[in-house]
Amino acid sequence: MQFSSLAVFCGSKSGSDPLYTHHAKTLGALMAEKKIKLVYGGGGKGLMGTVADAVMEAKGNVVGVIPEVLLEWEAQHKGITELHVVSDMHVRKKMMYELCDAAVILPGGHGTLDEMFEMLTWNTLNIHNKKLFLLNSNGYYTHLVAHIRHMEKENFLYEKMEHRIVLVNEPEEIFTDAGF
Numbered sequence: 001m002q003f004s005s006l007a008v009f010c011g012s013k014s015g016s017d018p019l020y021t022h023h024a025k026t027l028g029a030l031m032a033e034k035k036i037k038l039v040y041g042g043g044g045k046g047l048m049g050t051v052a053d054a055v056m057e058a059k060g061n062v063v064g065v066i067p068e069v070l071l072e073w074e075a076q077h078k079g080i081t082e083l084h085v086v087s088d089m090h091v092r093k094k095m096m097y098e099l100c101d102a103a104v105i106l107p108g109g110h111g112t113l114d115e116m117f118e119m120l121t122w123n124t125l126n127i128h129n130k131k132l133f134l135l136n137s138n139g140y141y142t143h144l145v146a147h148i149r150h151m152e153k154e155n156f157l158y159e160k161m162e163h164r165i166v167l168v169n170e171p172e173e174i175f176t177d178a179g180f
Helices: 018-033 046-057 089-099 110-124 142-153 171-175
Strands: 005-009 037-040 062-067 082-086 102-105 131-135 165-168
Touching: 005 089, 005 110, 018 037, 018 046, 018 171, 037 046, 037 089, 046 062, 062 089, 082 089, 089 110, 102 110, 110 131, 131 171, 165 171
Parallel strands: 005 037, 005 102, 037 062, 062 082, 102 131, 131 165
Antiparallel strands: none
């Protein structure tokens, strides 16, 4: 399966491990090289800004979707291909889902987890069926994956994690046979 656009959900902060930034740059460069459009939150700082900058530096295509309330908080990116300013977070997520073929989750905070779990929920409810890649940079999501496994074991999920999430440790893995 080939994708023409990927939504990337990640932090508006960079985190403490330099590998997070390295992975964001690598992902952005790979997306541009493969002519895959980046759909992301429209911010210009943190991992969001890093992945967008990497795509733009490699002459790729970037579409940002940012709610009015976050224009200053996430420092809207002024150097991307296209920016949609929307009314709220719900509109942002819906538009990002509509614009992408699949999604990648990089390290991030509450908002990143909200976006990931909403997408997982929508997949489970058959609202859409888009592939979701979880980039476990330096084990960032290891505890979360263990908790999802616990949810499976306790019979709270309708299917195994592997049916909805492709767990990868390096950005390059997204573009292998296991991913694409």
